[in-house]
Amino acid sequence: MRERLRAMVPSVVPIVLSLVGCFLAVVVLRGWSVAFDAFGAMFAGAFGDWPKFVDQGNAGLVLRPLGEAGNKAAILTLTGLSVAVAFRVGLFNIGAQGQLTVGALAAAVVGAKVDLPAVVHLPLCLLAAAVAGAGWAALPAVLKTTRGVHEVISTIMMNWIAVSLVENWLVVGPLKASASGVNSISGTDQIAASAELPRLFEGGSRLNAGLVLAVLAALVVWAFFGRLTRGFGWRVVGLNPEAARAAGVEVGQVVVQAMLVAGALAGVAGAVLVLGTEQKYPTTLGAPYGFDGIAMALLGQGDALGVLVTSLVFGALRAGGTRLQLFGVHKSFPELIQGFALLLVAARLVWERLARRLLPDREPKHG
Amino acid sequence: MxxxxxxxxxxxxxxxxxxxxxxxxxxxxxxxxxxxxxxxxxxxxxxxxxxxxxxxxxxxxxxxxxxxxxxxxxxxxxxxxxxxxxxxxxxxxxxxxxxxxxxxxxxxxxxxxxxxxxxxxxxxxxxxxxxxxxxxxxxxxxxxxxxxxxxxxxxxxxxxxxxxxxxxxxxxxxxxxxxxxxxxxxxxxxxxxxxxxxxxxxxxxxxxxxxxxxxxxxxxxxxxxxxxxxxxxxGRAAPVGSHAPATPGPVVLSLHQVCSQGLVDVSLELRAGEILGIAGVDGNGQRELTEVVTGLRPFTSGVLTVAGQRVDRLDPARARALGVAHVPEDRLRRALVADLTVEENVSLGRHTQPPFAKGPRIDFAGRRARTLELVNANDVRPPTPTLRGGALSGGNQQKLVVARELDAKPKLLVVNQPTRGLDIAAVEAVRERLRAQRLEGCGVLLVSLDLDEVLALADRLVVFARGRAVATFERATFDERLIGQHMLGVAHA
Missing domain, CATH: 3.40.50.300 (P-loop containing nucleotide triphosphate hydrolases)
Known part of the structure; x- marks a missing residue:
């Protein structure tokens, strides 16, 4: 237990410090009252306006913000897991953004062009997105194992190819929505109702099943690395590939498989965005969820449950961020908080030392 | 002063x-x-x-x-x-x-x-x-x-x-x-x-x-x-190892004109129940030999027979399946993962088999039990299964690696520099394990840069120079001076 708590310090301290630091920045610029109001509104938008709910008894005051938070958290979790899975086997998947982009497009196309009952249609869309994402990650993986091309370089290049291909050509060209639609004609066709991720609650909240999917994915990844022998082999590859090889683990295969899983997870994140929130591939995806995934993986220390928790926190802050505008604070403030936290996480050694001081070792060092 | x-x-x-x-x-x-x-x-x-x-x-x-x-x-x-x-x-x-x-x-x-x-x-x-x-x-x-x-x-x-x-x-x-x-x-x-x-x-x-x-x-x-x-x-009298005569069994390893990067036409034979020592100055093909035999390095030509089976290609998993265990020279590079716990390290290499696995799942209880058995039987200190492998001292890391590899009941044990950097008690413990293994009918391929170690343990000794096996000595005819000359390539055989 002590070990677990200590392991959390390097994630928790940077997030808290960053929150406090950003709060103080607003205090300096705008004064105490604006800072309190703005952060109050952000937290109300993030975790629900509990005081007002207690006063008025209107459940929507809590459910609506939490729903928005959950929807954002679902996507962050999936891209975070994508980066984290690769990270655990010693790979840097900077390509989650590209994998998410092609995954989102695949989901949008299958969602709009295919006519099937919901029980088949929705899973098919998710599968298409997973395959597309995995396919996008396959090339870097194969290049890495056969030619030694570093995955950081190749996945970054694949990001640009994905964005150019999808947003600069397909979505404005061959896959552009037909003008007959009632809705706006930007982006691709609306997906069929049978492809939509169902909402979890009637009325108040827009929370959709994407969060369930993300939580399940986190649990599966967690169990895989912690409970299964195959996951153990993957971890050894990440910690010491040479020892893994000597122990009979096929390092090249593991690298390819891990990249495919990472790509699939990012692809599914794209599907959740399209099938849950956007209902089509819009002109542009807007937020760089793939890159946010890198932040989630690092803040969560590559641990599946860590990624889930960090994503829930930052998903909520993102959702609450829009309310900051009411107080003249830019809505991208949560991203600033995330960025600072990430910067502070880099000072890992400092937090580990702090953790040792706060929770001293009971076990003597041997050597 | x-x-x-x-x-x-x-x-x-x-x-x-x-x-x-x-x-x-x-x-x-x-x-x-x-x-x-x-x-x-x-x-x-x-x-x-x-x-x-x-x-x-x-x-x-x-x-x-x-x-x-x-x-x-x-x-x-x-x-x-x-x-x-x-x-x-x-x-x-x-x-x-x-x-x-x-x-x-x-x-x-x-x-x-x-x-x-x-x-x-x-x-x-x-x-x-x-x-x-x-x-x-x-x-x-x-x-x-x-x-x-x-x-x-x-x-x-x-x-x-x-x-x-x-x-x-x-x-x-x-x-x-x-x-x-x-x-x-x-x-x-x-x-x-x-x-x-x-x-x-x-x-x-x-x-x-x-x-x-x-x-x-x-x-x-x-x-x-x-x-x-x-x-x-x-704090007590040092144990002195004895050397009982070998009772060689069937051939467990044979190389016939094997070539690879760093090896030239190497032929040698190792029988069950004997220790074959490889002597040589560092960098004369000893490491390559151990890597070929354990499947870590491909060989380009020649005939390799491991545990009675001729193999055309060998990878580490296949070698393990054939009954080859490996104690490499560099513990933290190949044998142990510093950031894994002692018990995780014990399971490494056999992590998909009982008692370390139950089907696809890790058998936590089985792994813990076997680890405790091994660390106690081999005096690994501290005997804490949840300690990081990197927190053990070098001698205890080596004891752990040797214990793990022998636990697989190998037919062929390949050891490279098994006692480098260890203290007297640990050296003797490791050597005693190697001798015991030989008496139990395992073939031991021992590579060491410490000639005294090879002389103390081997039944036969092959000298390596520039990737070739240049001379063979039987235990009865070990001649330190002559062996040294072969190592340096100045002997006139």
């Missing part, structure tokens, strides 16, 4: 140094002996300013001094050559030597002056080192000389050598001691950390023995024997 008085140092709950007092006279050759973890290195790290003692004082010529950093120690004339070198391989000898106190010209490095100065230092020591040579191009023995030059170039008066011969060939070790003896006769104080008693007895003028953080005795080399020293180090 340096005086260490009542030094105590604790790490967590473990006492590394317990009220240690030691006098170091100018110009003497003091040897510090003791097992791993006895406190030799801790004591020297205190003297070198790397650790701060919890209590006690260090005095230089009677003046109590606090050494907060190695720089402070250097200023007092104390230099240290670590077991693992601290050189930059991509820089030249001269650049490495002046690193940290470079002669300058304007804002730049005055490289030509550095070269002349370093060349002068080398000449005064009688070292044949080219100041322009890249460190990465030097042999291990020469790199060590660079370390010594580095220390002396800074005007060090007391030189600490931490296990200097652990990485050297016998010839290089002899040379090192000859040079150091000369330096000592010119007034340099030398402190030698070692657990090779032979070299300590021939080199030192005084020997201090440490055990469990305490200095237990001081002796002069004339007044003691290797047996008495060993007893003082481990």
């Amino acid at each position: 340096i005086e260490l008085a009542h030094l105590t140092k604790q790490f967590g709950g473990v006492t590394a140094l317990d009220d240690v007092s030691l006098r170091i006279d100018a110009g003497e050759r003091l040897a510090l002996v003791g097992e791993n973890g006895a406190g030799k290195s801790s004591l020297m790290n205190v003297l070198y300013g790397l650790y701060q003692p919890d209590s006690g004082t260090i005095s230089f010529d009677g003046v109590p001094t606090r050494l907060r950093t190695p720089a402070a120690a250097l200023a007092r004339g104390v230099g240290m050559v670590h077991q693992h070198f601290t050189l930059v391989p991509t820089l030249s000898v001269a650049e490495n030597v002046v690193l940290g106190h470079e002669p300058r010209r304007g804002l730049g490095l005055d490289l030509s002056r550095a070269r002349t100065e370093v060349a002068a230092t080398c000449a005064s020591l009688g070292f044949e080192l080219d100041p322009r040579a890249l460190v990465s191009s030097l042999t291990v023995g020469s790199q060590q000389k660079v370390e010594i030059v580095k220390a002396l170039h800074r005007g060090v008066k007391t030189l600490v050598l931490d296990e200097p011969t652990a990485v050297l060939t016998p010839q290089e070790a002899t040379e090192l001691f000859a040079v150091t003896r000369t330096l000592s006769e010119r007034g340099l104080t030398v402190i030698l950390i070692s657990h090779k008693l032979k070299e300590v007895l021939t080199f030192a003028t005084r020997i201090a023995v440490m055990r469990r953080g305490r200095k237990v005795t001081e002796v002069s080399p004339q007044g003691t024997t290797p047996e008495a020293l060993a007893e003082a180090m481990i």
Whole structure:
């Protein structure tokens, strides 16, 4: 237990410090009252306006913000897991953004062009997105194992190819929505109702099943690395590939498989965005969820449950961020908080030392 | 004269140094002996300013001094050559030597002056080192000389050598001691950390023995024997291995004209129940041999038969399945993962089989039980399954690796440098396991750079030179001098 708590310090301290630091920045610029109001509104938008709910008894005051938070958290979790899975086997998947982009497009196309009952249609869309994402990650993986091309370089290049291909050509060209639609004609066709991720609650909240999917994915990844022998082999590859090889683990295969899983997870994140929130591939995806995934993986220390928790926190802050505008604070403030936290996480050694001081070792060092 | 008085140092709950007092006279050759973890290195790290003692004082010529950093120690004339070198391989000898106190010209490095100065230092020591040579191009023995030059170039008066011969060939070790003896006769104080008693007895003028953080005795080399020293180090009489005659069984490994990168037409045969020793100077194909046999390196031609099966291609998983176990020379590179726990490391390689797995799942209870069994039976200390592998001392890491590999009940055991860097008790424990394995009918392929080790353990011995198996000796005809000549390629067979 002590070990677990200590392991959390390097994630928790940077997030808290960053929150406090950003709060103080607003205090300096705008004064105490604006800072309190703005952060109050952000937290109300993030975790629900509990005081007002207690006063008025209107459940929507809590459910609506939490729903928005959950929807954002679902996507962050999936891209975070994508980066984290690769990270655990010693790979840097900077390509989650590209994998998410092609995954989102695949989901949008299958969602709009295919006519099937919901029980088949929705899973098919998710599968298409997973395959597309995995396919996008396959090339870097194969290049890495056969030619030694570093995955950081190749996945970054694949990001640009994905964005150019999808947003600069397909979505404005061959896959552009037909003008007959009632809705706006930007982006691709609306997906069929049978492809939509169902909402979890009637009325108040827009929370959709994407969060369930993300939580399940986190649990599966967690169990895989912690409970299964195959996951153990993957971890050894990440910690010491040479020892893994000597122990009979096929390092090249593991690298390819891990990249495919990472790509699939990012692809599914794209599907959740399209099938849950956007209902089509819009002109542009807007937020760089793939890159946010890198932040989630690092803040969560590559641990599946860590990624889930960090994503829930930052998903909520993102959702609450829009309310900051009411107080003249830019809505991208949560991203600033995330960025600072990430910067502070880099000072890992400092937090580990702090953790040792706060929770001293009971076990003597041997050597 | 340096005086260490009542030094105590604790790490967590473990006492590394317990009220240690030691006098170091100018110009003497003091040897510090003791097992791993006895406190030799801790004591020297205190003297070198790397650790701060919890209590006690260090005095230089009677003046109590606090050494907060190695720089402070250097200023007092104390230099240290670590077991693992601290050189930059991509820089030249001269650049490495002046690193940290470079002669300058304007804002730049005055490289030509550095070269002349370093060349002068080398000449005064009688070292044949080219100041322009890249460190990465030097042999291990020469790199060590660079370390010594580095220390002396800074005007060090007391030189600490931490296990200097652990990485050297016998010839290089002899040379090192000859040079150091000369330096000592010119007034340099030398402190030698070692657990090779032979070299300590021939080199030192005084020997201090440490055990469990305490200095237990001081002796002069004339007044003691290797047996008495060993007893003082481990607190009881050292066990001496016996060598029962071999009863060879079927062939478990045969190579016929096998070639690979680093191996040329190697043919040899190993039977169950015998130990085949491979002797040679470092880098003559021994490592390549162990890698080919364990499936880590592909062979390009020839016939390889492992456990009665001819194999055209071998990978590590296949080798394990055939009954090959491997104790590689570099524990932390290939055998252990520092960031995994002891029990995870025990399961490594067999993590998909019982008792470490139940179907696709990790069998946590089975793994814990087998780990406890192994660490207790093999005296791995501390016997804590959840400890990080990297937190174990080198000797205990090696005991763990040997225990794990033997637990797989191998038909063929490939060991490379099994006792490098271990203390007497651990060395004997590991060797005893190898002998026991042989009696149980396992074939053991033993590679060691320590010729004494090969001579002590092997039933047969093959000498490797330039990737070839150049000579074979039976135990009855072991001839150290002749073997040495074959190793150096000067024998006329």
